[in-house]
Amino acid sequence: MTTVTRSAIGFLPRADFQRLIDLLSEDDRTVIGPTVADGAIVYGEVRAVSDLPRGIGAEQAPGSYRLVDRGNDLLFAYTVGPTSWKRFVFPPTLAVSRSHRDEDGHVSFGPVPKEIPKLAFLGVRACELAALGVEDRVFLGGPYTDEDYRARRTRSLVVAVQCAEPAGTCFCTSMGTGPGVRSGHDLLLIELDDGFVVTAGSPVGSAILDQLDLEEASADQITAGSDQLAAARQRIGDPVVAAGLHDRLMAKLDSPRWADVAERCLACTNCTASCPTCFCTSVSQRSDLDGQTSVTERRWESCFTKGFSTVALGGNFRPRVQDRYRQWLTHKFATWIDQFGTSGCVGCGRCITWCPVGIDVREELNVIAPPPQVVLGNGKGSEAHSPRTSVFRVDAARRETQDTVTLTLSTPSGIDWSKLHGEFVMVSVPAVGSVPISISRRLPTGMELTIRGVGPASTILTGLGHGAEVGLSAPLGRGWPVDMAEDHDVLIVGGGMGLPPLRPVVDEIIEHRAKFGEVRIYHGARTPGDLLYAEELARWAARGDLEVGVTVDRADATWLGRVGVVTHLFDHARWDGTKAIAFVCGPERMIQATVTTLALHGVTSDRIFVSMERHMECGVGLCGHCQMGPYFVCKDGPVFSLAQLGDVFGREGI
Amino acid sequence: MGRAATTPRPRLGVVKLASCDGCQLMLLDLEDELLAIAERIDIVEFPEASTHRSSGPYDVVLVEGSVSTPEQLEQILEVRREAKLLVTIGACATAGGIQAMRNWREHDAFRAAVYAHPEYVDSLATAQPVADYVKVDAELRGCPISAEQLVEFVTALLTGRRANLPDEAVCADCKRAGRVCVMVARGIPCLGPVTMTGCGSLCPGFDRGCYACFGPREQANVASLSREFIRTGLPPVEAGRLFAGFTGYAEPFRALVTELGGVPGTTAVPHAASAADTAAARPGGTR
16 A cells, blocks of 8 residues: 555556456456447356457337447446346356155255356446446345355456446446446446546456556546546436435335336336346256256246245235336335335346337336425425515513513414414514424414514514514424324323423313313423413313323422423322323423333323424425424424334433 | 167148148248158148048148138048047137128128029138137147147157147247347237247247237236227227238137227228237337
């Protein structure tokens, strides 16, 4: 590592390319590379430069492949053809074991001896390197491994060639596998008009590079290589939005598009066989007539055949083609990630080109699992709403505590705001900015917001009087699933400013009181002076059908009620949590303590809903601030079930 | 274990209906295996090999040919009574064969056009696959059948395991063999995607489209494939004709042929072009 050899980045004139082939061929190594055969560029044995497809390219489109003579001297100016390197490390048919039963009935089992060839793969593209990496994980990731694959893989040299001619079916950019070669190669060639920029990617490659003893590549040549890559990347674009594809796809197992694609799909298995990562196999026995000697033969199989998912007595788990297509697509782009930590797709486009009826996986993905839209949902269910800002006027400002005010806001929009779902609004004050505030009461003409002045913006808001105007987004986020609480006992626990977001829950329960079982409302505040909605709490308690408990951390001379943390209000009480659903909001410490107490009373995590607080900047899942594990608190929450949060909940530093 | 020595040798018969005898010949062509098979099986009836005739009962009967005459109909009903296991072999027995093309047309007109004395010819109006008349226990497809599949079937029979017969498209064999798809790379119409493999993807290996000798595979999506033929330039009637070959009478080929008007002998095309001629005549379909 201390000396940079003269050949770290070499230049190999095209006229000298045979030298590389000869070097690769040493030690009885067979060079496999691009050759023209049967109307396509296929991988076959390469002995001489003349075996390579000089000046030949290929036009590719869904269901179509045609060779074209480009009339130049380039040896690698084509995109991947029908062959993939899978064939050489994972043969289409392979005798895997042998069994024997002798005259006395003794049986024996053993391997089939075979010679693993030493190969050099010449012309491996970035997507194909990625595919080999995927196969490595599949076959060698354990706990069981495919030792035949390992032997073939380790006995093969990999000479990558940078992609300069992406096809119309390529989408490596979307899958993050290309077009640039990053790792996994022994040598990398970048083909320019008059020769190749050559670099090594492994010690073996370095040794070959040293033997080639090349002139150093010029700065211009290296720049030309970079430009070539940038041009290739630009040509491909980004046809599939891969971010979030796993979840988007798995959420669409009932898409009507599966039936639509099955109407076109031939289930002919060309996609899976062309795919450089599809790895499914079947085994069969080849025996002599007496069944004494038998060889177990493994061969490429496809999830598109009936036999693939047939069980004894003829039952079949995926009887329809739409079932099989869904299996393939969801495995390739989603569940593969769960199994192997990587997508099964490298974006080489073979399944698109070699589909006889041109089914384009890029299009199917974009239809079945469309990329997230910038415009949010349309108000159905608890989907987030468009964040457009509307002007609201303050109708009343009621001081709750020394630093907390409840604003009643309305807008003459004619929209019934009480019907809009969503948990919070972004409140905007010109020149000051926006803050997320939970809705503390829904009103037909607007809403109430209870705001504690803690920062500049919220302090300005608490100072607003009658007639003042502010901007409000439509209600955002997922709120409390009150409908789930029907026919349950309900426990509502609000610590400090955690009570205002829960007040609409209480309102809704009171409106439909008969639908719910026993309802308990607990509120804890720092001091008696910090208690919110004191009169209202008293009214609730006076109804007789709501149990209301209030506690403070620190009492003063006037306080005759309970002192202590809010969990003390119900941890010793005799109540049955197995029929209860709980809504909890407050500081995270308080939520954790509450959750622990609830669990002890038998409330399971799927029936505990908590509102999480994070730094919210945009409110619509775009700025990235409020991420909590896999979630955006603003968009996916702020209300989550504890089960949904899993071990993200309570974890430090999340 | 000396299975052959201790187990009674199964009695096997070969029966021929309307056919060319090509599938029986495949049995005779098993030069390496035939003697070994004959040691383990009593071949009691095999008209192509021996004039010696024996009646049933049989453990296994291989039936070649379609049911085309009243006599053959009686024969197959008799064979079914005598056979424990009735196995149809070849496109004629399993799908009706090339002679089933007449099923789309007026039988008497054909008979009058072909024979000098049609009154001597006693044939049924249609040539039907065997399964249309009697229960069939297993089938070996193809025109002719595959020697490899025949050996596999006999071996499985003798060893008591399930025969390993494919249920996948010809494409699967093309891809395993590393053949370049003639449809995608050359625009040659190919029935491989809807055809049961078993031939070793023979025709695509010679730059031809598949003729569907082995017949339709399960859930053969002929609608989509024919749409693609038409989309890429084939007139619908010619697309239909491609499916009207050796196994054209088997569903879903039959319905498609009827729908697209590719019924044999009914189009304005000067003479009934074969699939390969049609393919070769297409732009981009030359070899």
